[in-house]
Amino acid sequence: MPVLTLDELREHARQRLPGPVWDFIEGGSGDEHTLRAGEAAYRELCLRPRVLVDVADPDCALELLGTPLASPFGVAPMAYHRLVHPQGETATAEGTARAGALLVVGMFASRPLEDIASAGGPRWLQVYWLRRRDALAGLVDRAEAAGFGALMLTVDAPQVARRRRDVRNAFALPADVTAVNLDPGLTERTHRATAGSSGIEAHAREQFDPTLTWDDLSWLRERTRLPLVLKGVLTAEDARIAVECGVDALVVSNHGGRQLDRAVPALQALPEVVASVPESCPVLIDGGVRSGADAAIALALGARAVLVGRPVLWGLAHAGAEGVGQVLGLLRSELLETMALSGCPSLAGLGPTAVSRRPPLRDHPWPPSHGEPSRTASTTSGGLR
Numbered sequence: 441m442p443v444l445t446l447d448e449l450r451e452h453a454r455q456r457l458p459g460p461v462w463d464f465i466e467g468g469s470g471d472e473h474t475l476r477a478g479e480a481a482y483r484e485l486c487l488r489p490r491v492l493v494d495v496a497d498p499d500c501a502l503e504l505l506g507t508p509l510a511s512p513f514g515v516a517p518m519a520y521h522r523l524v525h526p527q528g529e530t531a532t533a534e535g536t537a538r539a540g541a542l543l544v545v546g547m548f549a550s551r552p553l554e555d556i557a558s559a560g561g562p563r564w565l566q567v568y569w570l571r572r573r574d575a576l577a578g579l580v581d582r583a584e585a586a587g588f589g590a591l592m593l594t595v596d597a598p599q600v601a602r603r604r605r606d607v608r609n610a611f612a613l614p615a616d617v618t619a620v621n622l623d624p625g626l627t628e629r630t631h632r633a634t635a636g637s638s639g640i641e642a643h644a645r646e647q648f649d650p651t652l653t654w655d656d657l658s659w660l661r662e663r664t665r666l667p668l669v670l671k672g673v674l675t676a677e678d679a680r681i682a683v684e685c686g687v688d689a690l691v692v693s694n695h696g697g698r699q700l701d702r703a704v705p706a707l708q709a710l711p712e713v714v715a716s717v718p719e720s721c722p723v724l725i726d727g728g729v730r731s732g733a734d735a736a737i738a739l740a741l742g743a744r745a746v747l748v749g750r751p752v753l754w755g756l757a758h759a760g761a762e763g764v765g766q767v768l769g770l771l772r773s774e775l776l777e778t779m780a781l782s783g784c785p786s787l788a789g790l791g792p793t794a795v796s797r798r799p800p801l802r803d804h805p806w807p808p809s810h811g812e813p814s815r816t817a818s819t820t821s822g823g824l825r
């Protein structure tokens with residue numbers, strides 16, 4: 441039976457993975473409020489389809505920071521793919537390359553960068569700011585040598601948030617899953633949970649540098665010729681500073697609800713970030729994208745591309761490279777269908793007027809007063825406000 445929805449893949453993955461690994465992937469921080477709100481934000485919006493437009497040949501290819509992509513989808517950086525499949529990131533890279541999507545490899549990848557690069561698809565590297573600046577520098581040099589197209593610095597994790605599922609499960613990495621691109625001394629702590637802390641949280645508290653400020657960015661900016669992308673920006677204020685600091689692109693993200701609980705949903709933050717940066721600074725988004733229609737909504741509100749996290753791990757757990765290809769292929773075909781049925785055959789045609797906020801039910805007078813101007817005309821007829 442072919443897999444028709446991401447939810448089906450999720451269920452296959454849930455059945456296959458050990459409970460604590462499933463919880464590590466699916467879980468969020470705190471009360472998981474932001475985790476739930478991230479997906480729900482997409483359900484609050486609707487598409488405003490236009491009709492009688494030639495949609496015989498919808499096209500969703502694009503170029504992002506010089507990287508050509510078959511669709512505006514990328515794999516969000518995620519640690520330790522070998523937790524869900526023995527081939528880990530090399531299988532993810534194969535599936536992503538076949539789909540012509542972007543792969544953002546995590547600093548805590550469980551396969552060597554050079555092996556991942558051999559799949560040949562478009563790839564960027566994500567890093568955290570470690571106390572050991574030499575380890576960060578070494579990775580940047582390797583990424584350049586291995587043909588990575590950009591460097592993404594995650595800035596929403598001065599420390600890793602408490603994720604209660606992981607604390608309850610005393611989650612720690614199995615001995616055969618490690619961040620192989622870093623010196624073993626740096627990652628040894630991930631294998632040991634202690635009372636009240638998962639191995640991952642304890643490791644990050646030791647290794648992540650919480651003193652990082654905007655002033656430090658110049659070190660990284662000068663260290664690499666690669667475009668620099670900041671991941672984890674949620675406000676217009678920070679977006680403006682990032683551009684002043686020479687950042688080339690932004691990812692609007694709350695880390696999939698895994699860092700600050702009660703942080704604003706990424707979709708809600710997107711318009712203010714887009715409005716505060718120049719056109720030359722692409723804005724990406726991640727968190728809660730579960731269908732091509734979700735992606736269409738984010739693109740209409742100004743995202744240049746959409747990163748997808750957990751669903752890619754569901755596909756990887758289910759069927760390795762093939763499963764990753766299924767996830768990205770499904771999203772691309774759903775997006776193309778949404779574009780065709782909305783009367784938007786090109787990404788350029790997807791703008792804010794393609795989206796409308798779903799008005800609360802009480803705003804629909806019933807029975808309708810035909811001929812009377814609708815009380816809700818302003819919310820239903822002019823796109824998103």
Ligand SMILES: Cc1cc2nc3c(=O)[nH]c(=O)nc-3n(C[C@H](O)[C@H](O)[C@H](O)COP(=O)(O)O)c2cc1C
Binds near residue numbers: 516517566698728747
């Ligand atoms: C298992 C897992 C590991 C992650 N590891 C990282 C990481 O190493 N670096 C990072 O910047 N974000 C990491 N993230 C966050 C993702 O990049 C992304 O922001 C989030 O998963 C997007 O939400 P989604 O899963 O709803 O698509 C991780 C997410 C998950 C689920």
Ligand SMILES: CC(C)CC(=O)C(=O)O
Binds near residue numbers: 548600644
């Ligand atoms: C190793 C972790 C810090 C990876 C991460 O960012 C996450 O689990 O969300």
